[in-house]
Amino acid sequence: MSAVAPGPGTLELLLADALDLHPALAAGLPELAAGSAPRPAKTPRSVDALWLEMPDADPNDLALQRWSVIAPEGPAGDEALQAITPLLRLREAEQDAKVVPYRVKPGMGMAEAARWKADVLHDERVPEEERPRYLLLLGDLHDVSAELQHVLANGAFVGRLHVAGADGRPDPGGYAAYAEKVVRWAREPTGHDRPDALFFVADDGTAATRLGRHLLIEPCLAMAHRPGRRPFPAASVVDIPGAETADDFLRGASTVRPPVLLSVSHGLGRPRRGWASVDHQRALQGALLIGDHGSSAPLLTAEMLQSTPFLPGGLWFCLACFGAGTPMASAFYPWLSALAREGAHANGVQRVLDSLPQCGERPFLAALPQAALRNPQGPLAVIGHLDLAWTYGFVDPSRTTQSRASRIFSSIQVMARGSRAGVALDALMRSYREVNDELLSGYHAEEDARAWNRPTSVDPVQRSRAFMLRNDLRGYVLLGDPAARLPLKGSNAALNGNTAGECGPDASVAP
Template sequence: MTAVAPGPGTLELLLADATELLPTLAPGLPELAAGSAPRPARTPRSVDTLTRDMPDADPNDLALQRWSVIAPEGPAGDEALEAITPLLRLREAEQGAKVEPYRVRPGMGVAEAARWKADVLRDERVPEEEIPRYLLLLGDLDEVSAELQHVLANGAFVGRLHVAGPDGRPDPGGYAAYAEKAVRWAREPTGHGQPDALFFAADDRTGATRLGRHLLIEPCVTMARKPGRRPFPAANIVDIPGVDTADDFLRAGSAAGPSVLLSVSHGLGRPRRGWASVGHQRALQGALLVGAHGSSAPLLTAEMMQSTPFLPGGLWFCLACFGAGTPMESAFYSWLSLLAREGAYASRVQRVLESLPQGGERPFLAALPQAALRNPQGPLAVIGHLDLAWTHAFTDPSRSTQSRASRIFSSIQAMARGSRAGVALDALMRSYREVNDELLSGYHAEEDARAWNRPSPVDPVQRSSAFMLRNDLRGYVLLGDPAARLPLKGSKASCSGSAAGECGPDASVAP
């Protein structure tokens, strides 16, 4: 395949065919294609509005912010809660208060999730200082819905833990393995005062990853190395060169010290002839194409991640299609369907549509991050995409050749400075809320102009591009405990009170 340089005004997609290992959408779409993006569906005002309490409190202080867990109703939720008991005890000790788990029914839509947030989580009878702002969801997307995760993420620091066995059913042993890892690193941090910062873009000679290198990885490395009043706190800043195989990629992230990693690569989607089975899809969808073009082994799968040391005690920002999982419905379906109906870029768009969730299919988390979280020598948390991942997240809405790498770099900075993983994701979600507010303001201005019989003040192409950015940013989720942080020197778990139990024999106790 000939190397493809990203052209001016190109929308690139980080999705590859699971059999051919080639881009599903090549050579991308013209930026003008975003002009067909429809208006988003109306949602309750509280869904996309920041509602966090106590904004003056340290966001990393569990004694102030509180931590809890949300599990599905029924036996599966009971087993998951039992499996992570050591993690519950640790968080109780850190916050000085008992953890009271919440239980929810599966399949919550946006409206029901918003009501649950208002009526249960933010019950007026509960004092403000006791409402948990760190929330760990337990279960796959059909057990605790993605809609609930999104609704909660605009008022709390939210993560999700789910580990399935070979049969696809929840594996309590996997939950327990993650809990043990999280507790171990919290109680026994490393002697490192600063992490390594790793930056990687796959060398597969496609427009999407070349754009990722030029407009995300290289600007992030430049910002990390730039001196300033508050320099980037990394022991080593490593721009990982293009690797040949997935084994090379794993070795690049196997250092014993704590690390943060930003990676850009294609995630696997539907093969041209379809998946052989549901099990085949669950094993491979979202696996990463990290090796060089033409390599004999470029694919990183869950099977390879099970026990290989990779980012031990670290944090991973993984930018790839379906890198975190596959939702029930794609936020981009209506736009792509409209392009297909209009005959625009028909063959390219149709291939992408075929990779999207179909009606009646069960949503699921990707196998690769599940394996990474279960791995005792794997990362503590992964930020990934729960849908199609475009290059919108690090480019300007109206000029796709203009870098906006700072959106994602803000999350990497928060990780490296020792903030908890939920705080790091929220750094990115600020950009989501900004563009969402911009869209809402535009629609209100358009409605006012219509009421007064005036021309619309909104540029429809710019608005559509902003809508695409909004949907792209909305897809990022955190897998793992949102209270997890790099095990740096001085980060040892501390007890905030004795009533909730003990942190452990070696834990320090805050006065």
């Protein structure tokens, strides 16, 4: 039986208080609140434009697309590169070419990242066929900026790997564990030729998850079962029932075949009285509220995923606030600040504002996906949100009762077909680029109207809604190697029997 959708015209947020576990925005916001978004600042065309390398080549073929790694300058970058040496050797064998790492300085903003992309990554002295389109960033968000990741993701398949210890410092052992896991699954894929597809929405009784059930999970299940010229390739499609505890969820996510999981739940944010410490925040922000807040153990935390089998060899699309991490500044801060100043929905909006990154705080990746990636019996890659996660990503911004689940289902379908994780994220980023082009077209129309002294045809409310959708889609990032794929039968064919040593005994990693 289908869940009952919340009332019409609501914008819901997947964020819960880390102490009392109640939603930060329990009543949601009316659809018209999106019309109050301030006029967005224009970004350079080079930042958001799609720049295709080898556009006529198979996107999954590393020999054609090439793979490389970007590490921060200094000892931390040296250690990370050394720790993932087995992964570098694997990718060298797949592309039959040496991996030459790039090194970058921390704190790049958008403009600097765009210049680095143009001057270094797209250096005209390097033939196009030798420029890597698969890029693995190493380090936390203060080491290699989120702005650089965003700029590179338009025109490349980009992922990020960072594993920290309890003290927050980089853990080379965690990097090595992930690299060894990817290599093991690539060399020894399963005997299955099709994956399992899992769909889960937390049954916590909130409007946000009810909307997630009604406008995302149910439409995805319908699309997965729909016959057609290219039917959904999963061997089984499982709607994991609502869980009372995280252990219930983990049991429900246990599968025989390599799985693809789409989960919808609240991510934890700042409690009303603040975090007890920075370590406390890093351990819990972005952890998932799996069951009702009144149950005995409703949270899925990093500590639980250190060694518990969870999606072994699988891929995970995790929809929750701060599910991938916390940026230096939220893209939604100007809009929420404007609502607060107007006095609109004051209590709920202020609670969300209090949950956003504070001035001077260091950005960081969430502990939960770090633990999942480090876990030898965990997934190979995670797509998650690096900011607040609203329902914009799967609804029509003009009619918030109209599902646009196909935006997210496209990524699930690409994963299930055996494509690499970076290709799956790019399937979602196509929707981002479409709405970004819509905004740019609106700017040009306004400029033309001013030049010819004519009234503009651009609807400011529609533009604000498109801007909100753009921000929501822009927040999705890939954690893990963008070249990772489900270890299905035949998935390692590109190796053609090569071993790690076949690039030569002197193929050392140059820091």
